[in-house]
Amino acid sequence: MYGKGLKPLSIATVAMLALSLSLVFFYAPLDADQGFIQKIFYLHVPLAMVALVGFVVGGVFAVLHLRSDDRKWDAYSYVAIHISVIFGVAVLITGAIWAKASWGHWWVWDEPTLVSFLIVFLLYATYYPFRYAIEDRDRQARYASVFAVTAGAFVPLNFMAVRMAESLVHPRTFATADGGLPGEMMLTFLVSLAAIALLWTTLVKFELAAKSASGQVKRLRRALDAPVAGGSSRIAPEVS
Amino acid sequence: MEVLFAAPALPLDEAGKYVAGAYVVFLVLLVVYLAIMAAKVQRIERELREVAAIAERNKEIQAGPGREAEEAAPYG
Numbered sequence: 001m002y003g004k005g006l007k008p009l010s011i012a013t014v015a016m017l018a019l020s021l022s023l024v025f026f027y028a029p030l031d032a033d034q035g036f037i038q039k040i041f042y043l044h045v046p047l048a049m050v051a052l053v054g055f056v057v058g059g060v061f062a063v064l065h066l067r068s069d070d071r072k073w074d075a076y077s078y079v080a081i082h083i084s085v086i087f088g089v090a091v092l093i094t095g096a097i098w099a100k101a102s103w104g105h106w107w108v109w110d111e112p113t114l115v116s117f118l119i120v121f122l123l124y125a126t127y128y129p130f131r132y133a134i135e136d137r138d139r140q141a142r143y144a145s146v147f148a149v150t151a152g153a154f155v156p157l158n159f160m161a162v163r164m165a166e167s168l169v170h171p172r173t174f175a176t177a178d179g180g181l182p183g184e185m186m187l188t189f190l191v192s193l194a195a196i197a198l199l200w201t202t203l204v205k206f207e208l209a210a211k212s213a214s215g216q217v218k219r220l221r222r223a224l225d226a227p228v229a230g231g232s233s234r235i236a237p238e239v240s
Numbered sequence: 241m242e243v244l245f246a247a248p249a250l251p252l253d254e255a256g257k258y259v260a261g262a263y264v265v266f267l268v269l270l271v272v273y274l275a276i277m278a279a280k281v282q283r284i285e286r287e288l289r290e291v292a293a294i295a296e297r298n299k300e301i302q303a304g305p306g307r308e309a310e311e312a313a314p315y316g
Binding site for chain 2: 035036037039040043044047086089090093094097098100101199203206207210213214217218220221224225
């Protein structure tokens with residue numbers, strides 16, 4: 001069920017990533033201020049945007065789980081957060097590399113944008129121990145959903161607070177109505193954003209398909225191992 | 241802090257290291273994630289083979305000698 005459409009999605013993702021890289025290195029002009037180092041922008045910013053939106057999406061799935069009590073939504077929420085945390089790691093590392101090249105420091109503790117992202121990342125890093133500390137599966141899913149909703153609501157609040165704060169060195173991306181980017185740069189950025197968003201979607205679907213397959217195999221094994229009256233075991237007719 | 245803003249763009253040979261570093265880090269993360277997922281899929285495949293073997297064995301038990309005798313003598 002979860003693997004449906006994964007192949008065309010994967011092909012679209014690879015094609016989009018290839019197009020994005022081509023535009024970044026062969027089409028987008030060099031930045032007048034930062035020069036070649038600005039190419040990291042087309043990776044770092046889309047990753048950050050998709051990771052933050054992914055956290056919020058995880059919260060939305062958690063709301064659906066709490067409303068319907070359908071475990072499917074808990075799986076969606078978990079996987080959305082999981083992939084966003086991985087993207088978060090990439091954001092922190094690529095950001096540190098860009099900071100070192102631009103500012104001469106791997107990290108600037110006074111900068112609200114950097115510290116706020118680190119706080120959000122660390123908040124979501126606690127999701128795993130929090131979730132797996134609870135043994136009962138139903139309670140685990142419910143508490144994890146409450147966490148995802150709370151943390152998901154914190155993300156846009158945190159983002160707005162950072163936008164209102166005075167920036168020290170980190171540039172404010174898209175602070176102006178036209179985005180402050182020339183046409184070629186804007187096009188390259190939008191393609192990169194679409195490529196990273198597609199990658200996130202593909203990885204979420206991939207992870208969900210793997211989790212679903214693993215769960216179905218486990219259920220099938222339990223059904224086969226369970227002793228049934230009459231001395232034989234039967235396969236469950238349908239495992240969702 | 242003004243010094244940071246006034247810092248000139250890095251020359252291409254130096255900037256290239258950082259840009260390559262950022263993209264390679266992203267690629268490595270992606271490859272590591274895909275390798276972990278490939279290992280998971282392999283494990284699922286192995287478990288599926290085991291489950292299929294159990295199902296085959298159960299089928300053989302169900303269609304054992306007693307049943308064969310029943311099927312051979314329908315009027316008995």
